[in-house]
Amino acid sequence: MRRRTFFLGLSGLAGCTRGKRRLNVFNWSDYIGPNTVPRFEFEFDCEVRYHVYESNEEMLAKVFSGNSGWDVVFPSNYYVGPMAQTQLLAKLNHSKLGNINNLDARLRNPVWDKDLEWSVPYMWGAAGIAYTTKHEPAPARWADLWHESFKGRITMLDDAAETLGAALKKLGLPLNTADPEHLGKAKDELIRQKPLVRAYLNAEARDQLVAGDLLACQTWATTASQAIEAAKHLAFVFPAEGFSVYSDCAVILRESNEQELAHQFINYLLRAPVAAAIVNHSKTATANGAARAMLAPVLRDNQVLYPPESVLERGEWFAPLPPGAQQLRDRMWTEIKSA
Amino acid sequence: MNRLRFWTLVPARALNFLFFLVPMGIVVLYSLMTRGPYGGQAPPFNLDNYVRLADPLYLTILLRSFWIAGISTFFAMLLGFPLALFIANSGKSRSMYLNLVMLPFWTSFLVRTYAWMFLLRDTGLINSGLMALGVIREPLPMLYNDAAVVLGLVYGYLPFMVLPIYSTLEKLDPSLLEAAADLGATPWVSLWRVTVPLALPGIVAGSILVFIPCLGAYLTPDLLGGGKSVMIGNVVQNQFTTARDWPFGASLSLVLTGLVMVLLWLFVRKGGDKYL
Numbered sequence: 001m002r003r004r005t006f007f008l009g010l011s012g013l014a015g016c017t018r019g020k021r022r023l024n025v026f027n028w029s030d031y032i033g034p035n036t037v038p039r040f041e042f043e044f045d046c047e048v049r050y051h052v053y054e055s056n057e058e059m060l061a062k063v064f065s066g067n068s069g070w071d072v073v074f075p076s077n078y079y080v081g082p083m084a085q086t087q088l089l090a091k092l093n094h095s096k097l098g099n100i101n102n103l104d105a106r107l108r109n110p111v112w113d114k115d116l117e118w119s120v121p122y123m124w125g126a127a128g129i130a131y132t133t134k135h136e137p138a139p140a141r142w143a144d145l146w147h148e149s150f151k152g153r154i155t156m157l158d159d160a161a162e163t164l165g166a167a168l169k170k171l172g173l174p175l176n177t178a179d180p181e182h183l184g185k186a187k188d189e190l191i192r193q194k195p196l197v198r199a200y201l202n203a204e205a206r207d208q209l210v211a212g213d214l215l216a217c218q219t220w221a222t223t224a225s226q227a228i229e230a231a232k233h234l235a236f237v238f239p240a241e242g243f244s245v246y247s248d249c250a251v252i253l254r255e256s257n258e259q260e261l262a263h264q265f266i267n268y269l270l271r272a273p274v275a276a277a278i279v280n281h282s283k284t285a286t287a288n289g290a291a292r293a294m295l296a297p298v299l300r301d302n303q304v305l306y307p308p309e310s311v312l313e314r315g316e317w318f319a320p321l322p323p324g325a326q327q328l329r330d331r332m333w334t335e336i337k338s339a
Numbered sequence: 340m341n342r343l344r345f346w347t348l349v350p351a352r353a354l355n356f357l358f359f360l361v362p363m364g365i366v367v368l369y370s371l372m373t374r375g376p377y378g379g380q381a382p383p384f385n386l387d388n389y390v391r392l393a394d395p396l397y398l399t400i401l402l403r404s405f406w407i408a409g410i411s412t413f414f415a416m417l418l419g420f421p422l423a424l425f426i427a428n429s430g431k432s433r434s435m436y437l438n439l440v441m442l443p444f445w446t447s448f449l450v451r452t453y454a455w456m457f458l459l460r461d462t463g464l465i466n467s468g469l470m471a472l473g474v475i476r477e478p479l480p481m482l483y484n485d486a487a488v489v490l491g492l493v494y495g496y497l498p499f500m501v502l503p504i505y506s507t508l509e510k511l512d513p514s515l516l517e518a519a520a521d522l523g524a525t526p527w528v529s530l531w532r533v534t535v536p537l538a539l540p541g542i543v544a545g546s547i548l549v550f551i552p553c554l555g556a557y558l559t560p561d562l563l564g565g566g567k568s569v570m571i572g573n574v575v576q577n578q579f580t581t582a583r584d585w586p587f588g589a590s591l592s593l594v595l596t597g598l599v600m601v602l603l604w605l606f607v608r609k610g611g612d613k614y615l
Contacts, residue, residue, distance in 0.1 A: 010437065055581075057581055057583060060583070082377040152480065155565075201565065208461075208462075213461040320377075323376050324584065330581070331396065331615060334400070338396065338400050338569040
């Protein structure tokens with residue numbers, strides 16, 4: 001018995017949901033509004049099982065089996081191609097996604113999925129440097145995080161792709177390189193920087209920056225924007241050498257028995273008012289251009305979440321890596337962390 | 340009679356098979372496979388993962404893990420023995436103290452580790468307290484170093500040291516200490532020459548119970564060490580998460596398990612089993 005029929009059987013036994021369609025949605029944590037799902041359930045007379053994850057890998061570990069019981073999941077852009085190639089995704093039917101034109105023009109034909117055959121961009125973000133304006137001079141480049149004056153008061157992300165990415169950008173090398181020579185140089189840079197680094201942190205860096213433990217940290221724009229809201233002496237910069245950009249995208253799994261409802265859900269998320277309500281709550285950067293115009297002004301004009309075009313030009317999308325490069329990067333990351 | 344014995348042992352054997360041998364078998368199988376192009380595990384079967392392990396990088400991390408786990412066990416012993424002795428001699432309050440030792444287990448280890456982070460941070464309770472009192476001017480760097488990792492490990496696994504030592508001390512015949520005193524031993528001498536030797540089985544058992552989980556720790560080095568001091572547990576965890584290289588992770592954890600088993604076997608062979 002497939003797990004889904006098992007679950008449906010269970011809920012049927014419970015007696016109250018018999019006959020209702022059921023959609024299983026697996027999304028990142030803090031990526032939805034409080035009313036988003038209940039309103040969808042009401043409008044489409046269905047039930048949604050909505051669960052959250054903290055990392056792509058956590059989601060992939062479940063979805064990889066091909067009978068995970070999920071219908072809609074939200075991989076980052078660089079996992080869309082690999083997931084499609086391993087036959088995990090269902091092709092999207094654009095005739096059922098009438099609201100797709102609401103997408104930001106920049107995300108209508110993205111490099112990882114030119115015609116949005118498999119994925120619909122949902123949120124996006126970038127990494128840069130958050131810092132306290134009390135420290136002079138303010139950092140403007142990745143190279144500034146190698147400066148002695150920050151000794152012991154900076155953190156880098158605990159994320160091989162981001163941290164190696166910052167070092168690669170500092171060196172003027174491509175973000176997604178698989179060249180061992182490039183990666184070796186980036187590794188050496190990070191080992192050289194390590195004595196200055198207090199720790200490799202992701203979300204925890206925010207509190208320490210707000211509390212004043214840190215002078216600067218490599219972090220994501222969304223995290224930085226939350227920190228700036230909590231403490232006015234903080235600021236964020238998109239480093240001059242360039243920076244990484246990612247997008248989390250909605251996809252429908254091939255295993256799903258609710259393709260119709262899944263399309264309806266994605267199309268619902270694409271509605272401008274729905275997408276606006278979500279980001280008013282999550283305070284992240286929506287991929288929905290029409291929704292952005294409807295946001296509260298503090299969010300709409302937030303230059304950290306929505307940097308101007310001139311800044312975005314320096315961004316580079318993460319891309320899937322060949323397995324050998326992945327292995328090499330992982331070994332280097334272990335070497336950096338144990339140096 | 341033999342038949343009865345066979346059938347009564349069936350549940351135990353089945354449990355052993357289902358929850359130990361089968362999962363271990365899967366780990367062995369995975370460790371011989373190859374990472375798929377985007378994670379997962381696939382044929383061909385070979386020993387490549389074990390060859391990769393011979394890298395000095397992983398050997399250094401392994402040695403470091405043994406060192407950190409060893410130091411943590413030593414401090415847990417240093418703190419655990421007097422505590423167990425105190426509890427064993429507390430008469431009626433014994434069960435209350437024992438419950439207090441167990442109390443931290445009621446909360447998740449993760450939450451308790453975060454609590455330590457709040458204590459040790461630059462703007463944490465200890466540093467702000469000391470600065471308010473004027474003892475220090477600059478915050479002491481207490482978080483994100485090896486000392487913080489050892490502290491977290493000792494704190495986390497101390498009960499595993501206290502309980503076995505307590506159980507040997509509890510059974511200790513008080514007349515032996517009286518006899519030692521009658522023969523002129525000072526309290527210190529009788530502690531060293533009567534109590535400690537008799538508590539040795541508990542100390543050994545406690546040390547093994549503390550050392551093994553410390554060796555595989557990954558949460559504490561990550562949170563209290565700030566990801567700057569990697570232990571072998573972190574490398575294993577990373578293979579199953581970010582690196583998505585389950586076969587390599589499986590071979591790493593098998594080697595770790597194997598090393599621990601060999602050490603225990605050597606210990607028993609050298610006559611250590613009389614302590615167990």
